[in-house]
Amino acid sequence: MDKTTYWILRCEHRLLFLADGAQFPVGHAADFGNPERALIVSESPECRHVAVDVAEFPKIPGAEPVSVRAIFTLAGPEIFALAGRATQLLDWQANHRYCGRCGTPTEIVADEPAMRCPACGLLAYPRLSPAVMVLVRDGERLLLARSPHFKPGVYSALAGFVEPGETLEQCAVREVREEVGVEIANLRYFSSQPWPFPNSLMIAFFADYAGGTITPQPGEIEDAGWYLPAELPLLPDPVSIARRLIDAALAT
Numbered sequence: 001m002d003k004t005t006y007w008i009l010r011c012e013h014r015l016l017f018l019a020d021g022a023q024f025p026v027g028h029a030a031d032f033g034n035p036e037r038a039l040i041v042s043e044s045p046e047c048r049h050v051a052v053d054v055a056e057f058p059k060i061p062g063a064e065p066v067s068v069r070a071i072f073t074l075a076g077p078e079i080f081a082l083a084g085r086a087t088q089l090l091d092w093q094a095n096h097r098y099c100g101r102c103g104t105p106t107e108i109v110a111d112e113p114a115m116r117c118p119a120c121g122l123l124a125y126p127r128l129s130p131a132v133m134v135l136v137r138d139g140e141r142l143l144l145a146r147s148p149h150f151k152p153g154v155y156s157a158l159a160g161f162v163e164p165g166e167t168l169e170q171c172a173v174r175e176v177r178e179e180v181g182v183e184i185a186n187l188r189y190f191s192s193q194p195w196p197f198p199n200s201l202m203i204a205f206f207a208d209y210a211g212g213t214i215t216p217q218p219g220e221i222e223d224a225g226w227y228l229p230a231e232l233p234l235l236p237d238p239v240s241i242a243r244r245l246i247d248a249a250l251a252t
């Protein structure tokens with residue numbers, strides 16, 4: 001029996017999407033030119049999602065190219081997660097066409113997300129970059145900061161990538177110290193979120209202020225300060241875990 005197959009087609013960082021049905025186009029491989037390197041993104045007994053990079057989008061009534069981020073608003077977190085997984089797998093495939101050790105063209109491994117070098121056997125798995133986010137609290141006040149690449153006026157919690165050999169807890173302490181010169185205590189896990197721009201896994205925490213004066217790190221932090229709930233600056237979009245973290249702090 002033929003499963004329903006949804007096609008996540010990507011061209012120039014955009015995905016073809018049916019906004020009315022809040023879903024990706026359905027079809028058979030022949031409808032999309034029988035692509036050789038289509039990747040399975042998810043599979044259930046009823047349906048599967050496959051992803052492929054295309055040179056140009058086919059004409060499908062009602063389908064429009066949209067950004068991955070826009071899919072959160074159009075279709076909610078589950079379809080957004082599929083879109084993010086698809087783009088990360090497509091990036092990984094595109095960036096591992098040759099073995100990083102010996103330069104031989106790689107082959108796709110069946111049944112697991114891996115590319116294998118047929119000459120030396122090196123396996124390449126999709127890359128994930130864990131990043132820690134910390135919302136520092138001092139009583140009612142929240143420590144919010146803005147990086148130069150944020151949208152104008154937007155402030156958020158602090159965040160940074162985990163370094164080799166580091167625990168999440170050590171990363172949180174180091175990042176807050178480096179970015180704003182503040183010490184923290186009582187780190188508490190909140191939640192996590194895959195963040196496919198391009199391949200982060202955000203792990204979010206609350207922490208309590210434990211000393212120091214806010215001193216923004218030049219080049220990394222444009223501005224930072226303590227904010228009372230009634231005097232908040234612009235906050236990140238609801239798509240990001242940063243916004244959920246801040247909202248959760250305000251609700252308690």
Ligand SMILES: [Zn+2]
Pocket residue numbers: 099100101102103104117118119120121122
């Ligand atoms: Zn090799």
